[in-house]
Amino acid sequence: MPPASATPPSAGEEEALRLLLPDDALRSLAVVANNTMNRERGLHGVNSYTRELGFDPVTHLSGRSASPSWLDLCSGEGRALRAAAAWLPASAVLTGVDLVGPLDPAPRPRGLELVTASVTDWEAPRAYDLITCVHGLHYLGDQLRMLTRAASWLAPDGLLAAHFDPDSVRRTDGRPASRPVLAALRAAGFTYVPRHHRLTLRGPRPVRLPFRYAGADPAAGPNYTGQPAVASYYTQVDN
Incomplete structure (x- = not known):
């Protein structure tokens, strides 16, 4: 987020902020380096990307181009990507990124x-027709x-589809930030389906959130x- 003006934190907020961790300190923690999420989740079936996303990634990608591309963030073992490779053209580009990486x-x-990272x-080396983050933002x-x-x-x-929990975003004083965050995301072009906790965006664009x-x-x-x-804490600022 770009620097912006904001109301200085109160004494209580300053104390709370001291207990929060920056991203580089999170990576070694078990809750973040999740070694079970998406380890067994495949492309089709009960425990699958198709079920969690509400659409079949292969069907979505088929016929789009001679070289369809799919980026899966927090991909675990990459089982869904492996399965998709058998259905898509040999020229398809399939990329999975995970902190723990495939075992x-x-x-x-x-x-x-x-990619283990x-x-x-x-940083993405190219643009993708489909970007997914199945329960990874958590x-x-x-x-x-x-x-x-x-x-x-x-x-x-291209289509971005990710699971998002509005209850996980909070203000620095501990109050929920779900309403202003969802409002800002929708204003930026995102669609959110509360029943399935799914956030989607169609087409590339610069997004600035306040x-x-x-x-x-x-x-x-x-x-x-x-x-x-993980709960994420934010200060609302002038965009």
Whole structure:
């Protein structure tokens, strides 16, 4: 988020802010380096990307171009990407990025790259027709910055789809920030479906949100998925 003016924090807020962690301090924590999320989730079936996203990524990508591209953030083992490689053209570009990375040493299909890196630092080398983050934002500190970066990586008419928990974004005084954050995201072109906690965006664009990241609380406890998650704290500023 760009620097902007904001009301100075109160004494109580300053004390709370001292307990929050920056993103680089989160990565070594078990709640962030989640070694189970998306480890077994495949492309189709009960525990699948198709079920979680509400659409079949292969069907979405098929026929778009001779070389369709899919970026999956917080991809775990990359099982969905591996399965998609069998259905898509050999020229397809499939990229998975995960902090823990794939643990399965099985050979990777042509066109599949599984990157072990923090998605908060990694930079996309190209634009993608589809960008997904299946329950991955729950483990990031600055979730809003990740969304703005991903929005700029979309190909023309590309689709970004991510799970987002509005209850995980809070003001520095501890109050919920869900309403202003969702309002800002919708104003920027995002669509949010509360029932499925799905956030989508069609087409690349620069996104500026009126919030400055203050830090994260890795001890926030379970979110709607039932798994421990991170709470992200923001100060609302003039955009």
